[in-house]
Amino acid sequence: MAEIETFVKRAQQAEVEVEKLFEELEILQRMDLAAKAKVPEELEKLRQENAKLKYRLGILKRATANAEQMGDCAKTPKIQADAPPKDRMKSILNTLIGLFKVATSQAFPAIVDPPCPVSVSTKGGDYQFNGALPIVGLLKAQGVKMAPREIANQIVAQLPEVKNKLVDKVEVAGPGFVNIYLKRSFIEEQVNHILKFGVRPPQNPDGRKRVVVDFSSPNVAKEMHVGHLRSTIIGDSTANLMDFLGHDVLRLNHIGDWGTQFGMLIAHLKDRFPDFVTNSPPIGDLQAFYKESKKRFDEDPEFKKRAYEAVVKLQSHDEVHLKGWNQICDVSREEFQKVYARLNVKNLQERGESFYQDRMNDIVKFLTDKSLLEEDDGRKIMFGNSCPLPLTVVKSDGGYTYDTSDMAALYQRINEEKADWIIYLTDAGQATHFQAIFDCARKAGILTPQTRVDHVGFGVVLGEDKKKFKTRSGETVRLVDLLDEGLKRALDKLTEKEREKSLTPEELRLAQNSIAYGCIKYADLSHNRNHEYVFSFDKMLEDKGNTAVYMLYAYTRICSIGRAANLSAQDVAQARSTETVSLEHEKELKLGKLLTRFPEIILKIADELFLHTLCEFMYEVATTFTEFYDACYCVEKDKATGQVVKVNMGRIMLCDATAQILAKCFEILGLQPVQKM
């Protein structure tokens, strides 16, 4: 299997490179540069290499096909490594940027790497090129004076006429914008592409990356709180998105499972359950256990002493102490697992702070050797180049800190995991911690520009009273209780609508789960993550506005249109290869255009890491779909008998493409829509 992965990786890299070279070649040809000669040679070599890889991949794949069939198949097949890039979805925005870049370079060869801003148009045209204005300044710097409209005209004159399947017409407007109108035939082609190939990822401009997503990361023996819930939800979706793009994703749960608090926990364990080594201790409520031991630690100096001794024993890997530590971690692990199972969070690998024990020694040595550590009141600290706050790498008692483990983890992820991109999900309060880590890692040469790092922060969760989220009695809300309440509220909602009358008990249960977990996730994901977020079941369960309930209903409604035409799901699936969509009606075209924006939205979100953009897109799809459905008959029925008289298959296919796009969005967000609710 590992061998296959390596082949897949190499084949994909080759694909990306071939495609890149194709593009480059096209540009070079158009720009009529003499440097052409070398490229075809390289291209040919890559092609041959790729053909060989594909051939061997084919053999390996056939050999493992049976094994794979029996394994746990993902719901949507991952993009095939041997799928030519041409089969992926096209980002219209990127294509337009490419076209205008070439045209601008041709019109103004003296400007190196011209800026090329293209955006979706709000009026006049589908997209808009805004590059003329910045060029005014650039020309001026070279002593050339030219009006923006004139610049726009010259650029437009260079747009390739032939071979352009995409642009219908362009017009220079206002102070020098270029309005771009797309060809209907192109939009139709893109929608038909969805029917033929399914919702495929767009071509990644930077190729396949090894992406580490560090999320959830609760702490052993402490409450897994709503902050961890946010991290879990946003992190899981971020990882899903990276998966969809075809990256090689590693989901890591950096749990807090190491540190001095284990001394008091183990000392307390020894007292409470003296036979813990032979009999698994029934700890039950670990939070209460934590509180008890903390109380003793604070009040009883003798206990405190034993707690310190226990830490030393644990760190020297004494068997009995390791056993106790493991038992305590197991109790927490079980609790965390319950939450993950209910939220359907999969493939999250536990790699807690304890994993880095030896590596923390190594990183301290590494930093010491580079003379980067300073003494400060017995501590060893490190300053970066730009961040005002130093890291505490070694405490005065010789112990390590959160900073030390994160430095060690960063080193490990870059050098052992070969990460190209590392994404951390924690509350915004940890922003300075990560700034300092990244800053110091750059200074130490651990982090170079080859690796992208992002701290994806999020705001705090508030209760409906706009105060810190707590239970009525002021306790932290247990996540399992919160999820239970979600389930109860979802069922109330369904019975309020008397859905139990038309759904089977199993359908009702599925709908309840879909709504409960869907509403919690969607409420979180649909808001800008930087903002504070008010946790309110009432708001989440509203069926108007951009809520999970609205979106889930919209989806089931679209899915039901085929049924209204007496078509089974299988009929619809079969029609995808025989029917085509034509977007004659204005509302059909509007919907088609929106669907074809999916690839550019995905690329934007992957770059900026703001998932609410996807929710906004989904909402726009749902409302645009309603406009289409109100204006265009898909199924005509005899008013008197209710019999189907006419089915417009092309339109049913447009419904299907819409449903497929929405299904993919749900999948990325970790929601599980149902066919009926």
Ligand SMILES: NC(=[NH2+])NCCC[C@H](N)C(=O)O
């Ligand atoms: N690599 C990391 N620091 N990941 C995030 C860890 C979050 C930490 N355990 C907390 O509860 O706040």
